[in-house]
Amino acid sequence: MNSSIVVEDLYFAYNKGEEVLKGISLVFDERSTAIIGQNGAGKTTFAKLLKGLLKPDSGSISIKGIDTRNTTAAGLSRHIGLIFQNPNDQIFKSNVLDEVMFGPLNIMKEEKRARDLALGALEKVGLENELEQNPYDLTLSQRKLIAIASVLAMDTEIVIFDEPTIAQDHRGKEMIKGIIRELVGMGKLVLTIMHDMDFVAETFERTIVFSQGQVALDGSTREVFTREQLLKEAGLERPHVTRLGAKLGCSHTFLTAEEFVSFAKKCDHRGR
Amino acid sequence: METLSLYVDRDSPVHRVDPISKLLYILAATAIPIILPSLLTAAVVLAISVALLLLGRIFRRVIPLISVIVFVLLTILIIQGLFRAGNVTPLFQLGSLIFYREGLLYAVRISLRVINIMLAFAILILTTKPSDLFETLVRKGLSPRIGYVLSSVLQIIPQMQNTVGTITDAQRSRGMETEGSLAVRLRAFIPLIGPVVMSSLTQTRERSIALEVRGFSAKGKKSFLNEEIQEPYHRFIRWGLLLSIILALVWRVAA
Amino acid sequence: MKKIIVDNLKYRYPSAQELALKGISLEIEKGQFIGVIGPNGAGKSTLCQALVGLVPHFYHGAYGGSVVVDGLEVLKSEISALALKVGLVFQNPFTQVTGAKLTVYDEVAFGLENMGLDRAEMIERIDRALTLLDIYRYKDRNPFDLSGGQMQRLAIASIIAMKPQIIVLDEPTSQLDPQGSEEVFKAVDKLKSEGMTLVMVEHKIEKIAEYADKVALLSGGELVDFDRPIRVFSRPDLERYGVAAPVYTRICRDLKIKDEKTGLYPITLEGAVAAVGSLE
Numbered sequence: 179m180n181s182s183i184v185v186e187d188l189y190f191a192y193n194k195g196e197e198v199l200k201g202i203s204l205v206f207d208e209r210s211t212a213i214i215g216q217n218g219a220g221k222t223t224f225a226k227l228l229k230g231l232l233k234p235d236s237g238s239i240s241i242k243g244i245d246t247r248n249t250t251a252a253g254l255s256r257h258i259g260l261i262f263q264n265p266n267d268q269i270f271k272s273n274v275l276d277e278v279m280f281g282p283l284n285i286m287k288e289e290k291r292a293r294d295l296a297l298g299a300l301e302k303v304g305l306e307n308e309l310e311q312n313p314y315d316l317t318l319s320q321r322k323l324i325a326i327a328s329v330l331a332m333d334t335e336i337v338i339f340d341e342p343t344i345a346q347d348h349r350g351k352e353m354i355k356g357i358i359r360e361l362v363g364m365g366k367l368v369l370t371i372m373h374d375m376d377f378v379a380e381t382f383e384r385t386i387v388f389s390q391g392q393v394a395l396d397g398s399t400r401e402v403f404t405r406e407q408l409l410k411e412a413g414l415e416r417p418h419v420t421r422l423g424a425k426l427g428c429s430h431t432f433l434t435a436e437e438f439v440s441f442a443k444k445c446d447h448r449g450r
Numbered sequence: 451m452e453t454l455s456l457y458v459d460r461d462s463p464v465h466r467v468d469p470i471s472k473l474l475y476i477l478a479a480t481a482i483p484i485i486l487p488s489l490l491t492a493a494v495v496l497a498i499s500v501a502l503l504l505l506g507r508i509f510r511r512v513i514p515l516i517s518v519i520v521f522v523l524l525t526i527l528i529i530q531g532l533f534r535a536g537n538v539t540p541l542f543q544l545g546s547l548i549f550y551r552e553g554l555l556y557a558v559r560i561s562l563r564v565i566n567i568m569l570a571f572a573i574l575i576l577t578t579k580p581s582d583l584f585e586t587l588v589r590k591g592l593s594p595r596i597g598y599v600l601s602s603v604l605q606i607i608p609q610m611q612n613t614v615g616t617i618t619d620a621q622r623s624r625g626m627e628t629e630g631s632l633a634v635r636l637r638a639f640i641p642l643i644g645p646v647v648m649s650s651l652t653q654t655r656e657r658s659i660a661l662e663v664r665g666f667s668a669k670g671k672k673s674f675l676n677e678e679i680q681e682p683y684h685r686f687i688r689w690g691l692l693l694s695i696i697l698a699l700v701w702r703v704a705a
Numbered sequence: 706m707k708k709i710i711v712d713n714l715k716y717r718y719p720s721a722q723e724l725a726l727k728g729i730s731l732e733i734e735k736g737q738f739i740g741v742i743g744p745n746g747a748g749k750s751t752l753c754q755a756l757v758g759l760v761p762h763f764y765h766g767a768y769g770g771s772v773v774v775d776g777l778e779v780l781k782s783e784i785s786a787l788a789l790k791v792g793l794v795f796q797n798p799f800t801q802v803t804g805a806k807l808t809v810y811d812e813v814a815f816g817l818e819n820m821g822l823d824r825a826e827m828i829e830r831i832d833r834a835l836t837l838l839d840i841y842r843y844k845d846r847n848p849f850d851l852s853g854g855q856m857q858r859l860a861i862a863s864i865i866a867m868k869p870q871i872i873v874l875d876e877p878t879s880q881l882d883p884q885g886s887e888e889v890f891k892a893v894d895k896l897k898s899e900g901m902t903l904v905m906v907e908h909k910i911e912k913i914a915e916y917a918d919k920v921a922l923l924s925g926g927e928l929v930d931f932d933r934p935i936r937v938f939s940r941p942d943l944e945r946y947g948v949a950a951p952v953y954t955r956i957c958r959d960l961k962i963k964d965e966k967t968g969l970y971p972i973t974l975e976g977a978v979a980a981v982g983s984l985e
Binding site: 453581598601602605606609653656657659660661662663664665666667668669670671672673674675677 | 757759763783784785786788789792793795797799800801803804805806807811814815816817818819820821822823824827828831849860863864867
């Protein structure tokens with residue numbers, strides 16, 4: 179599926195003279211990708227540029243061949259969805275189903291299809307029994323799931339998650355991991371901006387490190403987390419299990435606890 | 451815009467005067483021309499205000515602020531000069547339009563009063579830091595809660611603009627069009643109102659909790675970090691202003 | 706010396722059907738760092754609010770049992786009186802800025818002005834608080850111009866300037882980037898070394914394992930466990946309560962490697978390294 183994003187020599191500044199993004203060139207393929215970096219490195223600005231909410235000062239972004247400067251953000255939203263951090267910033271309907279149908283109606287304008295998509299999305303997040311509820315009568319965690327469903331219902335080929343695991347407990351994180359895996363399985367391009375390195379290591383195939391408005395590292399997640407020094411310079415820590423492997427003198431870069439455990443068990447079998 | 455304020459940060463004799471004196475000046479500049487309604491009084495007060503503005507080095511800043519009112523007053527001047535009932539004495543002629551003395555005088559009187567009030571307010575607003583003004587009022591007895599609301603509103607409203615921006619972005623991301631015809635742009639308001647209101651309410655609530663745990667509701671007298679600047683001449687100015695109002699009243703009654 | 710005594714605390718929010726807290730009892734000693742963990746909805750925030758008097762005085766609702774903080778009974782004391790004994794820092798750095806002050810320095814003064822302190826005392830406390838939180842150099846900046854981590858440190862400074870001996874932090878690093886988080890944990894560690902008693906709600910379980918003296922595990926409004934971290938995290942039924950043990954613990958449990966000294970699974974990086982030995 180050709181769901182590529184091509185970014186060419188992108189420059190952007192909010193205020194003249196203070197460049198936030200300084201010459202970003204990236205091609206996104208089908209791999210699920212995490213964008214990591216300190217606050218202020220330009221990640222959120224980049225996501226907004228991808229979404230067409232901001233336009234490049236110079237350089238270009240093409241979403242499936244469409245240049246973002248030639249269309250509105252609303253126009254791009256049938257191809258690329260962005261799930262914002264705070265669900266309270268978008269929920270305005272008085273029942274869950276209407277809320278989730280808002281997006282698809284905006285881009286589809288056909289009620290039956292919009293309803294089907296909304297129902298499907300709500301099922302994915304486990305809220306199929308709360309259709310008639312007022313979103314503000316539900317918990318914050320449930321509202322986050324509504325926000326996710328609202329974008330999933332738009333059935334875009336590209337989905338960007340902005341900090342999906344903030345304030346989530348263990349179960350919430352596992353559910354989001356499951357949703358991301360399902361979306362990848364459906365052939366969608368999933369991007370995220372995140373600070374949770376453990377989650378990134380466990381879930382995303384490719385990782386891009388932003389530092390001071392530029393791409394500092396770009397590669398498979400394993401490759402990127404091997405570069406301890408560069409990550410430190412970008413102000414980032416590695417996943418806990420990676421650090422454990424390093425401290426034990428292992429040359430292998432571990433991404434998940436399971437990997438480490440099977441590796442260690444093999445070592446045992448070889449007789450310690 | 452970090453704070454909603456027109457304060458011009460400079461050091462001048464006018465800046466150094468305390469806020470209460472400037473409030474009393476507004477009172478005097480408004481009341482005296484009413485008590486003694488001669489054109490001379492109004493003109494004198496105007497001259498004093500202009501002098502103060504020049505002294506405070508803010509005269510040029512005032513011009514854009516009062517330009518709208520001046521335009522309106524000019525319109526009144528023309529209309530009253532031409533058409534006021536009771537216009538009998540022609541003063542001058544422009545083409546076929548005759549301007550009468552009575553109407554013009556009436557309009558000039560009103561204009562001077564309005565401009566005097568505006569200039570007096572400008573002196574206060576352009577040379578006083580809002581935080582100093584509110585702190586002085588609280589020292590004099592204004593409820594600290596009201597003082598807080600006044601002070602915080604000036605900073606929080608600009609901050610709210612960020613929130614509105616984020617909410618707009620979130621809805622645009624879901625396909626809501628904001629660019630285009632007027633109808634399109636009006637319809638874009640509806641998905642914004644709910645979240646903006648909710649988010650203001652949520653933030654206000656969280657903030658009031660933060661205030662509570664910092665003792666905001668403590669009974670007992672509050673103190674102030676800033677030292678109160680009490681120059682002796684401030685009292686002189688304040689009494690002087692009050693005295694001038696009283697003198698004006700006396701003059702009026704006696705005459 | 707017991708700083709906080711919670712006795713059979715029960716609480717229901719006004720518009721709720723169920724109890725948010727169903728009879729919690731625990732005691733916290735002076736100078737301890739207590740981590741509070743549990744799934745969302747377990748009652749962790751409610752417990753924090755009950756320690757500073759927001760529950761019941763701000764939220765009202767139905768209240769049972771008692772909470773005594775440094776000798777003051779919460780039910781019978783005003784929030785402003787309790788604020789001198791126990792401070793609260795919460796998730797959102799932005800809404801903890803009053804908005805009424807134009808500089809960081811004045812912002813910290815806010816609580817002290819409410820207390821009616823004299824100038825000399827205020828200045829001393831503000832200087833000390835800003836220095837302790839390493840934000841003295843920002844003292845003339847507008848609070849809204851700070852980064853998330855700096856703003857949270859400002860919130861903590863504003864609270865400690867009021868000199869409570871106990872600080873409660875409800876997910877203070879939740880909205881911060883890794884660097885901001887690190888700044889907050891370092892600051893909290895410093896406060897602990899100054900003898901303060903700390904109660905922190907956190908999801909970053911590896912951090913709790915690193916810093917906490919004791920861990921309170923809440924679930925469904927009940928206190929499931931209250932013990933040293935190494936004991937709580939070794940529980941085999943932790944996931945049933947919606948909490949994942951630190952990565953190091955999970956790995957060691959799967960490899961059946963225990964810490965020699967304690968006989969339990971290690972919970973920190975150092976502990977795991979020591980227990981695993983070498984991997985070749």
